Amino acid sequence: MSTTPTPPVTDADAAATPAPRSRGVSDRARIARKRLSNPWASGIALVLAVLWTIPTLGLLVTSFRPELEIRRSGWWTIFGDVFSGEAQFSLDNYETALFGSSTNLGSYFLNSIVITLPAVIIPITLALLAAYAFAWIEFPGRDFLFVAVFALQIIPIQITMIPLLSAYVSAGVAGTFWTVWLSHSIFALPLAIFLLHNFMKDIPASLVEAARVDGAGHVKIFFRVMLPLLVPAIAAFGIFQFLWVWNDLLVALVFTGATPDVAPLTVRVAELAGSRGGDWPVLSAGAFISMVVPLVVFLGLQRYFVRGLLAGSVKG
Amino acid sequence: MDWFLGTDTATQKLVGMAVAILLFVVVMGVILLAVDRPRRVPRWVVVAAFVGPALLLLAFGLVYPGIVTIRASFYDKAGSTFVGLDNFVTAFTNEQFLIVLRNTAVWVLLVPVAATAFGLIYAVVVDKSRWEKLAKALVFLPMAISMVGASIIWKFVYEFRPDQPGVNQIGLLNQLLVWLGIPPQQFLITQPQNTIFLIVVLIWIQTGFAMTLLAAAIRAIPDDIVEAARLDGLTGLGMFRYITVPSIRPALVVVLTTIAITTLKVFDIVRTMTGGQFGTSVVANEFYTQSFRQNNAGLGAALAVILFVLVIPIVWYNIRQMRLSEDVR
Secondary structure: OOOOOOHHHHHHHHHHOOOHHHHHHHHHHHHHHHHHOOHHHHHHHHHHHHHHHHHHHHHHHHHOOOHHHHHHOOOOHHHHHHHHOOOOOOOHHHHHHHHOOOOOHHHHHHHHHHHHHHHHHHHHHHHHHHHHHHHHOOOOOHHHHHHHHHHHHHOOOHHHHHHHHHHHHHHOOOOOHHHHHHHHHHHHHHHHHHHHHHHHHOOOHHHHHHHHHOOOOHHHHHHHHHHHHHHHHHHHHHHHHHHHHHHOOHHHHHHHOOOOOOOOHHHHHHHHHHHOOOOHHHHHHHHHHHHHHHHHHHHHOHHHHHHHHHHOOOOO | OHHHHOOOOHHHHHHHHHHHHHHHHHHHHHHHHHOOOOOOOOHHHHHHHHHHHHHHHHHHHHHHHHHHHHHHOOEOOOOOOEOOOHHHHHHHHOHHHHHHHHHHHHHHHHHHHHHHHHHHHHHHHHHOOOOHHHHHHHHHHHHOOOHHHHHHHHHHHOOOOOOOOOOOOOOHHHHHHHHOOOOOOOOOOOOOOHHHHHHHHHHHHHHHHHHHHHHHHHHOOOHHHHHHHHHOOOOHHHHHHHHHHHHOHHHHHHHHHHHHHHHHOOOHHHHHHOOOOOOOOOHHHHHHHHHHHOOOHHHHHHHHHHHHHHHHHHHHHHHHHHHHHHHHO
């Protein structure tokens, strides 16, 4: 990893996957740590972890309570009620939020999916191709172009929005999914090219040379040699981009114009928070409907997730 | 064109998405197939096939709009009359915008420092605790959800009910105040401290990021250094002050600057929690309001340019530190 100028990636790698050859050492380290494990430290860690979880827990509990109960008492009373057997739970809030005619989050959920898939596949494919050329094809101006692409990362996406929007309007695609797909793809490219280039550079030159001697062109080398070796990197960045698009508010708000036909969940939920600020039954369920996919990804793919997020944390 | 751009029914949306992906795959496939003849195709054609699409998109979507926006920042509302630096003068002298700039400064000062401090404490403590994995996951969890979701979670914590007999508080923070015998507060409306309550949300989110990076850095401190310090009699706080912190200094700087960049562009939290009302707006939110709600394109562009100029030194320092920490290793 010596050519990677982003310590976050290497650090995350080191944390996520201990090198197999040093298993003996890491075993000893673990035993040593256990010996050093300090009851005070454990206590503070536990308190902080609980403190960090309470806000989320409160809204989660609320989303399963009947509407009347939510208005009448705080969510914490549920713990007393559970013991006295008076606690009531229901899925009504979720039903109202998903299918109620005034909220209808179900159709926004679909929009989120339709927006996210192409907005992940397109930039990663384009970035892989560009990264390959920057890493393994010699051409004049290559270093200059690569530095230029790298430097584009500092452009805040805000600065591009008004001109992009008018370009979409004059192309006649304003208010369609194409605007969001294209915008997300464009905004992802500088970071994606830079990171994937670093991973590609780490692949031994001898492998590429051997393929070239066998008569393979760049396209064959790309598909047969590079892609299989890059699967972990692609997965890490793919998850990061997936969450970035799924959780995004600004890009969707500007380019979809918040119309129900194309706007994603985040836009609708943020809108509900403004227009129906006190309607906690719908808001609490709505918030968790918009968060369930990221939460599943986080719990299921935590290792890749942390790696991807750290690698891409400077984006935006 | 309906099958291509239509968004009326669920099927239409899914078909549209499938068509878009297919179209993309086919176009890229044709391009790559065309250049897949090692000796007959000139090299520049191969290069163009690989980097061309990405560079075209970047030129169309980042470089060109960037230049247009910088130019627009010197023009008026409608973008027709040149007004020199008027937009910037407005942004730096008008009372309403001075509040915006003040808020942004408070955000950028508080969030990185607090999140890094919590992250560092947590990284040190959790390293020596049981349930390490679970505790880390719980603190990192806010990083996974959207800032919109996080804002709603906290809006509920801050929820206010009028202080009357028979009315129970349903927001946790106000209930805590009531238990302590203090009257409930309108946390999100009372200026100027409402900005602080918004800032808490981003600190809550970013602490997990800081913790993960710093925990990895702490683990990478060589054992012999720690051992030598221990033989010299360093323990607890001394160890933290003289060994841990100096050893992870580069990581600390990277974490601080990375969070600072995120903070400078914060938009979702302000938009969702207050909409920028009650004196809580920040530059990124004001950019949105001016550009897309007030239709003041010139001022919006100027705010975007200000954001750009503010980000540059932090990014530059961030990259420099990453390079330095590379050299150390």
